[in-house]
Amino acid sequence: MFFGQPAAARPRRILIVLLSEMGSLVLAQPMFADLRKRYPDASLHILMFAKNREVLDLLGVMPPENVITIRDKSLGGFIADCFGALLAMRRIGFDVVIDCELFSRVSSIFSYLSGAPLHVGFHPHTQEGLYRGSFINRPVLYNPYRHLSQQFLTMVAAIGSDTHPKAKAQAAELSAPPLLQFADGELQQVETVLHEDFPVLPGKKLVLVYPGGGILPIRAWPAENYKRLCTELLNDGYVVAVIGLKEDKPLAQEVVAACNHANCIDLTGYTRSVRHLLAIFHRASLLVTNDGGPGQFAALTPLQTLVFFGPETPALYSPLAPNIHCLYAGLSCSPCLTAYNHRKSPCDGDNQCLKQIGIEQVLLQARGLLQAEGRA
Incomplete structure (x- = not known):
C-alpha cells in the first residue's frame, strides 16, 4: 500500500539523493545536521x-568516501x-533513501533501484507534477508555502513518522549556516595576489556583481540595469568586478565595455574554485x-549581498x-x-518581475x- 510502510527503526545506512544545483546543498545544511x-x-x-x-566538500557535511558522483x-x-x-548503492545496502529532488524522474529511478x-x-498528492511512481513509501507532501530548508527537515522527520500525511509537526526554526573557515594567512594571500593582478584595487572598496542567469536566464535582472548600476557605483569611487564562470565572459565583457572605466574589471573565469571565490568575497564590500x-x-x-528574485520566491529559496x-x-x-x-515558466521572456x-x-540599498x- 502506498502509505502503508511502517515507521523505520534506527537506520544504519542512509542515502541522500541531491543531484540539483549547488545552492541546494547550502540550503540542505539543516537537514544534514538534523540527520546527525x-x-x-x-x-x-x-x-x-x-x-x-x-x-559538498567545502561544506564538510559528508565523509569524502561516502560520496557517490x-x-x-x-x-x-x-x-x-x-x-x-547503482552497483555501489546495492553493495552498501541502504536502509533509507531520501530523494530531495522536486519531482525529478531520474532521482526517483535511483531511489527505486x-x-x-x-x-x-x-509527492504532489492531487496537484500537478511529474509522475514518479508509487514506490515512495514515505511520501512527503511538497509545500510551496514553506522554505525549502524546512521541507528538507520534514523529509528527515518522515523517516520515523506514523502520521498521515507524514511528519505533522510545527515547522522547525531555521538558522544561518556556519561561516566557512579559512587557514591562517589564506585570506591575506588571496588578497595579495588579487591586488597584484588588478592594481586598481588597493585602497578601494570592491563591489562584485553576477549578472548571469545560469541555467535559468529568466532569473536575471536585465543586463542594461547592471550596466547602469555598475556605472553609478564606479562614479561613486568603488571598484566593480563582474564574476562568473568562463561561459559568462561574453556578458561580463559587455558590461565592462559599457562602463568604459578603469576601475571596472572582469573576474569571470578568474577563480580557481568555489573556495577561492569565497575568499575573494571576504575582500569585497558588497555582492x-x-x-x-x-x-x-x-x-x-x-x-553583504543583494539577491534578485522574481520567477522564484525568497519565501522558498532565500539564503x-x-x-x-x-x-x-x-x-x-x-x-x-x-x-x-x-x-517551466509561462512567461514569454518579458520578466517584468x-x-x-x-x-x-x-x-539606494x-x-x-x-x-x-x-x-576602506
Missing part, C-alpha cells in the same frame, strides 16, 4: 552530480556512472547577484543568513517557476550597505 542529531550512529551517504562535489557532461560518462552508482526498503520523497549559486555561497561569508537582502517585486504572476510545473525592480531602489561597511 536524530541518527548519530547511522552512516550518511550522498548521490550527486560530480560538478557539485566541490561545494555521476558525471553529466557527456552521455557516455553519464551512463557509465549511473551503472557504477537502490534496494532500500524505505523511500522518502516529495549584487541574480538568484543562484553566488547568493547561496555568500551565506557562508560575512559579505539563510542575516547578510543576505532579497529584492522581490511580488507581481501577481510571481513566482512562476515551481516544482509543480517543473520550473525583475524589470520592475528599479535601479534607483537597488542603488547598495549605497546604504556600502556606507555602513567599515572597510
